[in-house]
Amino acid sequence: MTEHEVKPQVKIISKPQNILRTVYTACRTCYSADSPININNCENAQDKEKALNLIKKVVSSGHYSTIEHVQISFAISGISRACSHQLVRHRLMSFSQKSQRYVKEKEQFDYIVPPTILKQPELYEKYQQFMQETTKLYLEMTENGIPAEDARYLLPNAAATSMVASLNLREMIHLANLRLCTRAQSEIRTLVKMMCDELVSTEPWLKEYLSPKCEKAGFCDEDKSCGRKPKKEELINGRND
Numbered sequence: 001m002t003e004h005e006v007k008p009q010v011k012i013i014s015k016p017q018n019i020l021r022t023v024y025t026a027c028r029t030c031y032s033a034d035s036p037i038n039i040n041n042c043e044n045a046q047d048k049e050k051a052l053n054l055i056k057k058v059v060s061s062g063h064y065s066t067i068e069h070v071q072i073s074f075a076i077s078g079i080s081r082a083c084s085h086q087l088v089r090h091r092l093m094s095f096s097q098k099s100q101r102y103v104k105e106k107e108q109f110d111y112i113v114p115p116t117i118l119k120q121p122e123l124y125e126k127y128q129q130f131m132q133e134t135t136k137l138y139l140e141m142t143e144n145g146i147p148a149e150d151a152r153y154l155l156p157n158a159a160a161t162s163m164v165a166s167l168n169l170r171e172m173i174h175l176a177n178l179r180l181c182t183r184a185q186s187e188i189r190t191l192v193k194m195m196c197d198e199l200v201s202t203e204p205w206l207k208e209y210l211s212p213k214c215e216k217a218g219f220c221d222e223d224k225s226c227g228r229k230p231k232k233e234e235l236i237n238g239r240n241d
Contacts, residue, residue, distance in 0.1 A: 002128065006078040006110045006160050008187075010194040012202075013164070014073035019203055023169070024051040026066040027058040052205055059209070070169035074195055077162035080112040083187045084161050092171040097163040101149040104142060108135045110160035115186055131158070169206075172199070177213035182226040 016022050025040040032039060044050045058066055079087075088095055111131050117124050134154055141151040167175065172195075178184065179192040196210040214220045214229040221232050 001113070004108045004110045004131075005113050007112075008076065008078040008191050008194060010191065010198055011075045012072060012198050013075045014071075014166075015199075015202075016070055019070050019169070020048065020051055020055075020205065021045050022069055023055050023067055026069050027054050027063070030058070030063065030066065048205075064170050067169040067173070071166060072169065072172060072199065073164060073166040074198070075162075076165055076191070076195075078110075078112070078160055079162075079191055080157055080187060081155075081159050081161050082157035083112070083185075083191060084163065085157070086185065086188050087165065087191070090167070090171060090175055093165055093167040093175075095163050095165050098161050100152040100155060100159075100161075104148040105135070105138060105155075107139075108132065109138070109155065111156070111158040112160060112187065113158070131156075172196075173209045176210040177216065180210075180212045181214070181222065182212075182228065183222050183224065 021040060024045050025036055028034075028039045028044070029036045034042075039045060055066075084095075084097060087093070108131070113124070113127065117127050134156065138151050138154050141154070142148055175192055176196050179188050180196070182189075184192075196207075200207045200210060212228075217232075218229060219232045219235050220226075220229045225231050
């Protein structure tokens, strides 16, 4: 691989100091006559097992507003524009992304190579040549007065980008449920796995929630299944037999 073929990097740059207590306080408040201030300071809020039991009960019942109070911000780099286009489809996320309009490429731009292309040497070589030729034309244009905002029309979906992405815990779980599915494209699946691993490294109790949707449902609702779980129709038909 060349120095301009990059891999994703992910780091949490902001999150609450005590996610567990925040979520517990929100859950307990809905079912208590006591004030949130007292609940947050009570003994149960500091008892991890009791807090986890209540959170699991409330979230499993579909009371998801209780996990929307936790906001997490990630610094992300080394992903393709194709991947970022998929990521920005998630509605309850905020993004600040590197601009191809204001950031002018001054040499070979960084890019991502899908694993399937890496496995075919001849096509991989042509892929590299295409990136090099695209860079040459881009630089020729900008050196001859074409604004970067117009020269960028040449840049492919493979071009690397970086961003700060923020989302609440509910959307984080939803993101994991969808994008950790084996039906998701490999790059965004890798990215979301890195985001989940970053969060679980400090909040291990969240691991069971940050999983493919089939793990929670017990069945697959995709048109094409990887076979990890039975199809929903198979379960229904099995019950009717």
